[in-house]
Amino acid sequence: MKNLIQIFRISFLVLAAFILCVCCRKGDEERFVTVVTKDDKAVAVEIVGMRLDDNEVSSRVKVQLIKTGERIPILGDFRIEERKIIFEPVVPFTRGLRYEVLLDDKLFLEMEVPVGDAAIPKLLAIYPSQDTLPENLLKMYFEFTEPMVESSSLSHIILLRSDGDTMQGTFLDLQPELWNSEGTVLTLWLDPGRIKRELIPNKELGTPLKANEKYTLHVNQSLKSKNGASLLKNYTKTFITTHRDEVLPDPSAWRINIPSAGGKQPLSIILPHALDYFLLKEGITIHEAKGGRVSGVIEINDEERVVKFIPNKSWSRGSFLLNVESRLEDLAGNNLNRPFDQDVSGKSVASENNLRGQQGFVKEFQIQ
Amino acid sequence: MKKIYIFLSLAVAGTIILASTNRHAGVREGFVNGAPEIKSISALTFGPDGILFIGDSKSATVFAVDTKDNQKVDKAEAVEVKQFDQKIAAALGTEVKNVSIQDLVVNPVSKKIYCAVQLNDGTAALLKVNGEKIESVNLKDVNFSQVALTNVPGEEDKDQRGRPIRPLAISDIGFYDGKVLVSGLSNQEFSSTFRSIPFPFTNKQDQSSLEIYHAAHKKYETYAPIRTFTASEINGKKYLIASFTCTPLVLFPLEDLKPGTHVKGRTIAEMGAGNSPLDMITMNKNGESVLLMSNSSRPIFKVKYKTIEEFQGSLTTPVEESFGTAGVHFVSLPVVNVLQLDKLDETKFVLLQRKPNGDLDLYTPGDWML
Known part of the structure; x- marks a missing residue:
């Protein structure tokens, strides 16, 4: 028995697919398996050295994970191409197994x-970028360099x-x-539910953040990319909290x-207060007064x-x-038309009309 | 005479085939053959005649796929698959830690169990349980249709101009009264939306889109995200029964859910803070309808529809006691850590439970449970 390693490209099978590796065992006749990858995922194996017909391959050949306990055949499809048996599992093979x-x-x-x-993968940014945040902060964004595991x-x-206590x-x-x-x-x-005053979670558990406190956010290195790589390092962001923000962005x-x-x-817009990073990027557009949208790039600076x-x-x-969508929010989730934490008693009709107000903000300006 | 019989037989057979074809064409209007571009499977529900609706958060789309699994089974067999997650992982050639079960539903026609899984590498797979065996469901060559979930009413135009549709985290999906019901969340602005989409899907996409709030007390409203819902008739009127984080149970009249409207729900129960509802089904016990709800930090709750019908009020005052409950009476069943729940038939259901030893078992509880 002898192990062989072969690396070569196959363009006829899948465009931009590469044979990454071969782990094999040699018997009377050369037999080996090559792993086919696409977009860095091991999407198939090619088995060489098995002489079978189309109609018998799926009943006679099995591919399964080597593990302790019961082993069962992996779900997937077989086909034969140029005397090679190709097995495509329902989901890509897992690297390292x-x-x-x-x-x-x-x-x-x-x-x-x-x-x-x-x-x-690296953590590019945590938004909001500021280190002073309202006590009724609604959300945080974490931007990574690679697609990450989403569970x-x-x-x-x-x-x-x-004081070092973990917030639950x-x-x-x-x-x-x-x-x-x-x-x-x-x-x-x-x-x-905890941010909104008087709601049951708020009354029972209190607001998640308290004003005039210092907090540290930890993003652990154990967070993995979809390709299985851990974050480069542990990341932290320390911030202090200030008073509640209940003012609508204007x-x-x-x-x-x-x-x-x-x-x-x-064209620069200077905001009196920081607003939501991604909603600023997507919610602001420039149009010609008598024409279409002006194409361009939005950059967000100065926290x-x-x-x-x-x-x-x-x-x-x-x-x-200048067109601003109504869904633009500040750090506390107040948007152009409604505060996040709204008292609807006595003005429910007006507020209901505005709950999902389609009316954004439009301002005309001249370029000389 | 014999010829007449043959002719008559052929005519009857032809009529039956034609009727059957028309019936199929009816619910399959707009279906095409091919491979739907499904990027993720967040939620599943069955519609008529073996049609499976797949909620895809990544592409903000609902796919209607003809499973062709429409052989009617009247009485469901009890199910028992121990270490369900281990079996799924082995069938997919990977380890349990790489697999997360997104949803589990029963085809009401064939009583077969379908399960959506997501791998850490982002790949989505649709599986079917056949006895103790796990099978894959072909999504490469199927008859299907789809509808995009636009973010706000009127945004369709923008999307047609090439603006990418933003993802919508689909928390639950249901089929009721000829409509696909979808609850979802934006990953940007704070908005929880509920859509009611007529099926078969139309080119006009005349879907309803609205925001929901419920009042947990007299003054403040919330845009709480719907975690799970079901729909049912209560006192002769069709209602959406939805539950949210910290477990309020809220009724919304389905007839009020119209495009662009904002419907205030009637909170009929507070079932305890520090908990999230996970799944909801309607069962039948001795001719009486009961609502079962599984939870993240509580056992399964059972609520009799009769008590819901009798409860005319709306909870408007906070529950004074921490983690206390209020509103319609409900019973806690002696089964905890139930992650998925669906009905097999009127009296039998299937649940996916994390056992104290860490095993994730799929099984049908005995009749005593109801």
């Missing part, structure tokens, strides 16, 4: 799917009080967790620095207190509109 290929319930060979060199995040993220039940445990499409940004809500109070025509200078719009094309003279 060992598998066996059986023919008529006898060991044909064993293989290991190598760990690979998955990129080490049990709360076992890896903890909040400590200044601070973040809302949601399933599914709130991730962006790419799996790189996690949203955690501080329990809204775009009419924003200071706008208007650029001149003919260049690509940014979410400055928004810069950089146009893709040079500014032309004329009238433009």
